Amino acid sequence: METPGLIVHGEAAPFSTALRSLVNNPLYSDVRFVVGQERQEVFAHRCLLACRCNFFQRLLGSEPGPGVPSPVVLSTVPAEAFLAVLEFLYTNSAKLHRHSVLEVLTAAVEYGLEELRELCLQFVMKVLDVELVCEALQVGVAGQACRWSPCGGPGYMAPPVSTRPPSFCSQIAVSFSLGPLQERCVAFIEAHSQETLRTRGFLELSAPALLLLLRSDKLCVDEAELVLAARSWARVGAAVLERPAAEVAAPVVRELRLALLAPAELSALEEQNRREPLIPVEQIVEAWKCHALRRGDVARGAPCRRRRGTLPREHHRFLDLPFK
Secondary structure, eight states: OOOOOOOOOOOHHHHHHHHHTTTTOOTTOOEEEEETTTTEEEEEOHHHHHHHOHHHHHHTOSOOOSSSOOOEEETTSOHHHHHHHHHHHHHSOOOOOTTTHHHHHHHHHHHTOHHHHHHHHHHHHHHOOTTTHHHHHHHHSTTOTTOOOSOOOTTOOOOOSSSOOHHHHHHHHHHTTOHHHHHHHHHHHHHTHHHHHTSHHHHTOOHHHHHHHHTOSOOOSOHHHHHHHHHHHHHHHHHHHTSOHHHHHTTTGGGSOGGGSOHHHHHHHHHHHHHSOOSOHHHHHHHHHHHHHTOSTTSSSSTTOOOTTOOOOGGGGGOOOOOO
């Protein structure tokens, strides 16, 4: 009776090196991509992409016709991120960089590469800092997972890598478990609130991402600083979107807890708001009502609850909604 065969393994390193040499190599290439806004030409091998990734199997499913096939245009994925994806598909490894890892992560989500997604998440967790955290939060917020632009800006909703509608991006964000990234980013910002508010990334947050932060009780920053930061954020959005600052800020300003401000601060805010409208007048009226009635429960919602970084003021003693 013949004995069963035995699978033997050669050295993995030479095999990986050989396959890596084929990344973006025109030798034996049978498919070309034109990627990124710079329209960089990238060479690949149809059978390898198709057997490694269902996305490319569907994309490249039809047989190429006679003659030189037309390139596949992927204009919204940056060339560097796409090459990292190809490296992973060819070798099951990839070299990640801090400046581009979020773009690779977004591509991994879009292309259904769960292992690469997990590797990118682990890398982001290791290198997260105040300069990176807001952009990482953008990726972690559902509906922003397919964001490519490094300057999303307030209210920005980027198109997905492919031509799928934005609702599909939300489904991908959930199914590929980007929730932990969002939670880690929020926790980091809560602990480093003042430093984060001074970054360019904060000014470029989308409205849903900023809303998530303003709902937190654990921000280590005083409300007066948050009001100033929200105004700066809205000014940037107004310039980028060519819309009034008050319109840009409308989705988020309701989360500012104006009743925490002292009367003198509230008066100064009211005067500035007349010159540069940002906050609805009725929201300021609600804050004055808390002061007049010396009660925190008269305002709509919970605008009197103190945050971790709220500085004490004399009137806080009658606001009966303490920090949790």
